[in-house]
Amino acid sequence: MQKALTLADSTVGKKALLAVSGLVLFGFVLGHMVGNLQVFLGPEVFNGYAATLKGNLPLLWGTRIVLSVSVVTHIVMAVQLMGRSSKARPVGYRKKDNAVTSYAAITMKLSGPLLFFYIAFHIAHFTAPGLALGNYEHSTTDVYANFVSAFTIPWVTALYVIAQLLLGLHLYHGAWSLFQTLGLSHPRYDGKKRLVAQVFALLIMAGNVAMPIAVLVGVIPPAG
Amino acid sequence: MSTINLTLHVWRQSGPNDPGGFKDYQAKGISTHASFLEMLDVVNEELAARGEEPIAFDHDCREGICGMCGMVVNGRPHGPQVETTTCQLHMRQFKDGDEVWIEPWRARSFPVIKDLVVDRSAFDRIIAAGGYISARTGSPRDANEIPIPKEASDLAFEAAACIGCGACVAACPNASAALFTAAKLAHLSLLPQGEPEQQDRVRKMVSQMDAEGFGHCTNHFECMAACPKGISVDYIAKMNRDFLKAMITARTDLPKREKQ
Numbered sequence: 466m467q468k469a470l471t472l473a474d475s476t477v478g479k480k481a482l483l484a485v486s487g488l489v490l491f492g493f494v495l496g497h498m499v500g501n502l503q504v505f506l507g508p509e510v511f512n513g514y515a516a517t518l519k520g521n522l523p524l525l526w527g528t529r530i531v532l533s534v535s536v537v538t539h540i541v542m543a544v545q546l547m548g549r550s551s552k553a554r555p556v557g558y559r560k561k562d563n564a565v566t567s568y569a570a571i572t573m574k575l576s577g578p579l580l581f582f583y584i585a586f587h588i589a590h591f592t593a594p595g596l597a598l599g600n601y602e603h604s605t606t607d608v609y610a611n612f613v614s615a616f617t618i619p620w621v622t623a624l625y626v627i628a629q630l631l632l633g634l635h636l637y638h639g640a641w642s643l644f645q646t647l648g649l650s651h652p653r654y655d656g657k658k659r660l661v662a663q664v665f666a667l668l669i670m671a672g673n674v675a676m677p678i679a680v681l682v683g684v685i686p687p688a689g
Numbered sequence: 690m691s692t693i694n695l696t697l698h699v700w701r702q703s704g705p706n707d708p709g710g711f712k713d714y715q716a717k718g719i720s721t722h723a724s725f726l727e728m729l730d731v732v733n734e735e736l737a738a739r740g741e742e743p744i745a746f747d748h749d750c751r752e753g754i755c756g757m758c759g760m761v762v763n764g765r766p767h768g769p770q771v772e773t774t775t776c777q778l779h780m781r782q783f784k785d786g787d788e789v790w791i792e793p794w795r796a797r798s799f800p801v802i803k804d805l806v807v808d809r810s811a812f813d814r815i816i817a818a819g820g821y822i823s824a825r826t827g828s829p830r831d832a833n834e835i836p837i838p839k840e841a842s843d844l845a846f847e848a849a850a851c852i853g854c855g856a857c858v859a860a861c862p863n864a865s866a867a868l869f870t871a872a873k874l875a876h877l878s879l880l881p882q883g884e885p886e887q888q889d890r891v892r893k894m895v896s897q898m899d900a901e902g903f904g905h906c907t908n909h910f911e912c913m914a915a916c917p918k919g920i921s922v923d924y925i926a927k928m929n930r931d932f933l934k935a936m937i938t939a940r941t942d943l944p945k946r947e948k949q
Contacts, residue, residue: 467944467945468944468945469942469943469944469945470892470896470936470942470943470944470945470946471936471945472933472936472937474896474899474945475895475896475899475932475936476865476895476898476899476904476905476906477895477905477906477928477929477932477933478932478933478936479905480905480906480907480929481929481933546905549902549904549905550863550864550865550904550905550907552797552902553796553797553798553863553864553865553902553903553904554795554796554797554863554864554904555797556795557795558761558764558792558795559698559700559711559790559792560761560763560764560790560792561761561764562763562764562765563764563862563909563911564765564860564911564914564915565909565910565911565913565914566862566909566910566911567909570907570908570909571862571909573907638908642907642908644926645908645922645925645926645929646906646908646929647929647930647933648926648927648928648929648930648931648932648933648934649926649930650923650926650927650930652923655923
């Protein structure tokens with residue numbers, strides 16, 4: 466018997482799943498940044514915030530499950546779609562002159578995998594600190610101290626800052642493009658989509674870059 | 690009358706199974722009033738006189754409406770001028786001594802038949818999958834019998850301007866046929882006559898578009914920039930919206946289409 470057409474069979478459906486999972490991850494990145502900015506308020510506030518997150522098990526595991534599902538969906542859809550498209554033009558152009566596309570749009574398939582490796586490193590920073598960072602003291606309760614000591618290592622700071630620039634590019638294209646993908650288009654607000662996406666991408670980038678730089682220049686001092 | 694001389698780098702491929710390659714030609718004494726195709730005609734006459742195989746390219750109406758004359762000129766489908774087919778591109782757009790790269794549409798779903806001629810029958814199969822209305826075909830009905838808002842008829846008409854030339858696929862970094870399919874859906878679905886079959890049509894045509902092996906849309910909007918009729922990517926958003934809605938709300942399933 467012939468199979469029925471499902472959402473995930475089509476490129477339009479796969480792209481919609483990519484957009485929705487991307488939106489979830491975008492929301493997380495925003496919350497992650499706002500939460501982390503509390504590091505500017507000192508060790509008590511920051512460690513208290515960390516303890517609250519860790520202490521709320523339904524919130525912690527709920528978030529972890531939703532994020533894991535979103536990350537897996539986002540990656541599987543992206544890999545499947547890229548696989549299709551790489552076969553769609555077996556003989557390329559000798560000369561191709563793009564007219565309107567953006568740097569962010571063209572580099573999505575580069576910024577995506579690079580961000581994946583960065584996120585893997587970022588998680589290893591907490592789960593296997595010795596492996597990820599080498600000689601570095603990691604405390605499971607004093608998150609503030611971890612924060613400061615990790616970002617006093619120059620290559621760690623550099624890596625995080627570069628990753629945030631990639632994240633900004635990825636979020637910019639993703640944030641305005643997901644409206645088009647989900648069919649949310651209207652002449653009244655279409656012109657503002659790119660601007661709003663730029664503002665959000667820049668905010669997230671600026672917030673996330675400010676923290677390691679603040680450690681580096683001493684605005685966020687070591688505790689005690 | 691001013692004339693120019695050009696160096697052409699033209700893709701030559703004797704048949705579907707020939708790997709093909711670029712060959713250089715000199716186009717001498719080309720009138721700036723000539724169209725791009727007339728320039729190729731001049732080159733071909735010389736080739737024929739020398740006993741060489743002329744450059745094969747598609748053309749029919751030569752007035753910008755049939756959609757046959759597709760070729761990528763210096764990296765842009767139909768050449769550098771916006772909203773212009775290759776036949777309407779004039780040589781005054783080029784300077785004396787210019788180098789011109791001429792390539793066929795590049796897509797797995799548009800196999801090269803010869804030189805610059807590609808097989809675009811994948812587009813026909815997308816239309817055949819659902820790009821029609823099961824209309825009553827009796828005597829003509831009275832005009833204005835069905836009220837249609839001006840806005841809807843304008844939008845449908847703009848979508849109907851698609852000539853199916855394939856420049857959207859050629860321009861797309863993913864060789865996606867989203868703009869073509871979206872235009873062919875919208876010019877029917879926006880009108881009351883096309884609305885009843887809308888949910889089946891969008892699912893069938895999107896499914897056929899995928900089965901033909903075109904890539905997916907990643908919102909570069911190169912298609913809109915290359916479209917000789919300036920068709921908007923808003924129709925792609927509409928296709929996405931209608932498809933997702935149909936997949937979620939349609940009461941009947943449709944079979945999954947596989948590449949034949």
